Amino acid sequence: MPQTLGNLFILAAPSGAGKSSLIKALLEKHPATGEHDNAMQVSVSHTTRAARPGEVDGMHYHFVDRAEFESLIEQGAFFEHAEVFGNYYGTSKIIIEQTLRQGIDVFLDIDWQGARQVKAQIPDTATIFVAPPSKDELKRRLTERGQDSVEVIEQRMIKAVSEISHYHEFDFVVVNDNFAAALAELDAIVTTRRLRKEKQIIRHQQLFDNLLGS
Numbered sequence: 017m018p019q020t021l022g023n024l025f026i027l028a029a030p031s032g033a034g035k036s037s038l039i040k041a042l043l044e045k046h047p048a049t050g051e052h053d054n055a056m057q058v059s060v061s062h063t064t065r066a067a068r069p070g071e072v073d074g075m076h077y078h079f080v081d082r083a084e085f086e087s088l089i090e091q092g093a094f095f096e097h098a099e100v101f102g103n104y105y106g107t108s109k110i111i112i113e114q115t116l117r118q119g120i121d122v123f124l125d126i127d128w129q130g131a132r133q134v135k136a137q138i139p140d141t142a143t144i145f146v147a148p149p150s151k152d153e154l155k156r157r158l159t160e161r162g163q164d165s166v167e168v169i170e171q172r173m174i175k176a177v178s179e180i181s182h183y184h185e186f187d188f189v190v191v192n193d194n195f196a197a198a199l200a201e202l203d204a205i206v207t208t209r210r211l212r213k214e215k216q217i218i219r220h221q222q223l224f225d226n227l228l229g230s
């Protein structure tokens with residue numbers, strides 16, 4: 017069993033800025049080695065929104081109805097939850113706690129409201145805001161992605177301004193213009209966080225005991 021808790025990361029961004037693509041690429045760059053200490057996982061949220069074509073229950077989201085979501089809120093099952101685009105979204109408390117206790121790093125792809133709630137509970141969380149290079153490019157990405165109607169894209173563009181207005185609440189800001197450059201910045205943030213002195217000392221306690229001859 018690893019002796020350290022996993023690191024908790026939050027990636028927030030206006031819809032379409034590219035946070036899912038960045039997390040996916042980051043996980044591919046850091047494949048699990050079988051050692052929990054090197055593992056990363058993306059948390060699967062609960063939501064009341066309808067599944068999009070191609071989305072799989074339990075993989076992209078846990079899709080539930082409003083009554084079930086509200087019952088989960090009452091049971092205190094969520095680490096954080098918020099209403100976004102008229103739907104509920106939330107992060108399961110037990111899954112996050114269990115995963116971090118196994119020494120596995122966890123990424124939350126959540127909005128600014130959720131980020132605020134998590135940071136208040138775990139100040140050590142690294143919060144990262146991913147910004148698009150321009151409004152025009154954001155709209156182009158949403159359109160090219162081909163998942164949403166013109167009306168939904170307009171709604172997401174309005175919401176984007178509200179999401180972006182919270183950028184200063186985050187520990188790090190990554191502008192996703194050139195994808196490879198943004199991924200390298202994200203990787204640097206994650207790697208630096210993993211190499212913090214306290215974590216390294218606990219991880220390598222045996223080595224330091226040997227080096228110091230105790």
Ligand SMILES: Nc1ncnc2c1ncn2[C@@H]1O[C@H](COP(=O)(O)OP(=O)(O)OP(=O)(O)O)[C@@H](O)[C@H]1O
Nearest residue numbers: 030031032033034035036037157161192193194195
């Ligand atoms: N740097 C980039 N340059 C050009 N296109 C990009 C870049 N990053 C991501 N994209 C594309 O933009 C679209 C939106 O990306 P993605 O789905 O990752 O966004 P998201 O922030 O996770 O959105 P949502 O919150 O709605 O799920 C995708 O088609 C993706 O391939």
Ligand SMILES: Nc1nc2c(ncn2[C@@H]2O[C@H](COP(=O)(O)O)[C@@H](O)[C@H]2O)c(=O)[nH]1
Nearest residue numbers: 031061097098100105106107125126127130
């Ligand atoms: N506060 C939370 N926000 C969440 C969670 N899961 C996703 N989200 C955010 O919602 C919007 C819309 O997502 P979409 O998949 O419908 O495009 C986006 O900003 C996500 O980051 C959550 O558990 N809590």
